[in-house]
Amino acid sequence: MAKIKGAVTVNKERCKGCNLCVVACPTDTLSLQPLEVNDRGYHFAYMSNPDACIGCCSCALVCPDACIEVYRVKLD
Amino acid sequence: MEEVRLMKGNEAIAHAAIRYGCDGYFGYPITPQSEVLETLEALMPWDTTGMVVLQAESEVAAINMVYGGAATGKAVMTSSSSPGVSLKQEGISYIAASSLPALILNVMRGGPGLGTIQPSQADYFQAVKGGGHGDYHLIVLAPSTVQEMADFVGLGFDLAFKYCNPAMILADGIVGQMMEKVVLPEQRPRRTDAEIREQCPWAVTGREGRRKRNVVTSLELESDKMEVINHKLQEKYREIEANETRWEEIGTEDADWLIVSFGSVARISTKAKELAEEEGLKVGVLRPITLWPFPSEAIRKAADGKKGILVVELNAGQMVEDVRLAVHDALPVKHFGRMGGIIPSPSEIVNALKGMVND
C-alpha cells in the first residue's frame, strides 16, 4: 500500500489565528504559534507536527483566509 | 422616420423612449403616470428594439433595477408620481453617488402624503435640492408640452450619459395626461454591447476584454477619499451649471413685470401675460427649462429694470426661493400658487399680478 506524505505552508501574514485549521486537522499536524505573532498580532498557524501531515486539505478547506497551501506525495 | 401623432404626454414618453433606443424601463403603476408602463407593455418593444420592460414589485425595486441597469452601461429609465418618487429617493442617491447615467420621470401629483391624483408642482424642492441623502444634484428638466415630454427623453438621456449623472423629467399631471400633437423622433438603434463596452469603460459588463474588474459602488469608508469623491461630484455640477442651463423667455425685454413659471403653469402664465397686456400691463414670462441647473443668471438679467417678479407655481412657494436668491432682493418677488391639484386660471394670475402692482 502506498503511503501518503503531506505538508502545508501557511501565509503567516494573512493568517488570523482563528484555529479552525487546527480543529479540522485529523492528524494533529497544526498548532498556533504559542509565542510568535505576525504583523497584525495574530498567533499564526504552523506545522507543529509535520511528520503527521497526510496532505488531506482539511485545514485549507476550512481556512477562511485562504492562507494555506497543501502539498502531497505518494511514497511507494 | 419622424411621425406626427396625437397622444398624451405619458404615452409620448413611452414612444420616445423606444425611439431613443432605451435599453430598459422599470416601473410601478401610480396615477397619473401609469400610461407610460401601459403604453410600453402594449408596444412590446422587446420584439422590435430589444428593450427590456419590467413591472417591478415596488418603486423601490424599480429604481434599484435602474441602478443595476445603469451600472452595466445601459440606457435605463423609470417613471412614477410623487409618492412613488419619494420611495425612489434611496436609489436616486445611490445612482448620483455612483455617477451613473439614468432617466427618472416624475409626473407630479398633489401631496403631501397620499395627497391627490391631480396635478401639482410640489416636488420642486425634492427634485432640485437633493431629495435623497447626501450632496448631489439631478439634472432636472421641466416640460411644458407633450412635445417636450417626448423631446426631453432624448435630451435627458444625452445629458445623463454626457455627465454620468441621473437626469429627471419633472412633469406634472397636466402634461402627463393632456393630449397634444407631437412629432415623434426617428427610431434610433440601441447601442450594441460592443459600443457600450467602448463608450462606458467603467460599466459592469463582465470582465470580457479587461484584465481589471469594474466595480460600481458608492461606499468609501476613508473620509479623506470620500471627500475627494464629493469634490469631484461638485466639480461636475459646476460644469453642468456652466454648460447646460436652459430657459425660455417670452416678451421679457420691454416688460415692466416678470412672471417666472415652469412646466404647464408657464403656459397659463403666458396666457395671463396676454390678458394683462389687454389691461395695459407690460409683462414678460421667463420659463426655466432646467430647474437644476437653475437659470439664475438669466433671471437676474431679465429682472434688470423690472418693477417686480411674480413666481407662479402649483405649490406653496418653492421655486420662488431660488428666484429670490437669483435677484438678491434687487426687486420685489412674490409668489402665487394653488395647491392640492387645483390649476389657476389665467385671470387669477392677472389678479395676483395686479395685487402686486397696487402694493
Place this chain on the structure above:
Amino acid sequence: MELQDIIRPENKVYAAPELLDQVHMHYCPGCSHGVIHKLVAEVIAELGITERAVGVSPVGCAVFAYNYIDCDWIEAAHGRAPAVATAASRLWPENVVFTYQGDGDMSAIGTAETIHAANRGENIVMIFVNNAIYGMTGGQMAPTTLLGQKTATSPYGRRVDLNGYPLEITNLLKELDGTCYVTRQSVHTPANVRKTKAALKKAFQNAMEKKGTSVVEVVSTCNSGWKMSPEKANEWMAQHMFEKYPLGDLKLS
C-alpha cells in the same frame, strides 16, 4: 522525506483560488464569509465564466466582497441586490449574475426584492449567508436569530412575544415557481465545505442554463457577534442552528 522535497510546485494539491485577491480580508478571524468567498471564486473559475460573472454585493459585512473576488461587481443598497441583479441579468443575458447577501439584507429589509426576483424566476444565483445576527452593525438581532439567542437588541434572548419567530426565508423561496434549486449548506467542516462548493456550482450552472433562480443558503457563524471563539461558534451552530435550519436540498428540479 524532507519537507523541502514535498513542498514543490508539482506536489501542490491545494492553493488559494486565483480569482481571490491575495489581500488581507477585513473579516474577523474565523468568519464563514472567507470560506464562502473562496468557494465562489473557485466555482466561477472552474465554470469558465470569469469574464461573464457579475456579483452584486449587499450592505452588511460582505459589502466589500468586491474587494476580494476578481469579477465585475455592483454594490447594492441594503436589501436591493435582487432588484439590481434582475436588471443586470436581463440587460446582459449572457452574463451570469449572482447576489451575495446576509440575513438582514435577504430576509428583513430586502424580503420583497428577494421574493419577487425569485418568483419571477430571474436567471440569477442568490447566495444567502445566514449567521442569525447583524454582524457589521455590531451584533443586533436578525430575522433569523433563534428564539432565546442573545444579541445586542435581544440582550435577554429573542422572545416570541417581543420579536416573533425566526424567519426561514429559504423555505418560503422553495415554494415559489420561479426557483429551480434551493439548498441549505454550511462550511464548518471539510466535508461541508465540499458540499457547499458542489451546491454553488450547480446553482451557477442553472443560471448559465437559464433555468431560473437558484438559492444557496449557507448557515454560518458570526463568532464576534455571538461572542464565542470560532471553534465554539461552529459547535454552537451545529448544536442549535441546524435544528431550525436543517442542512440539505430543499428543492431540486
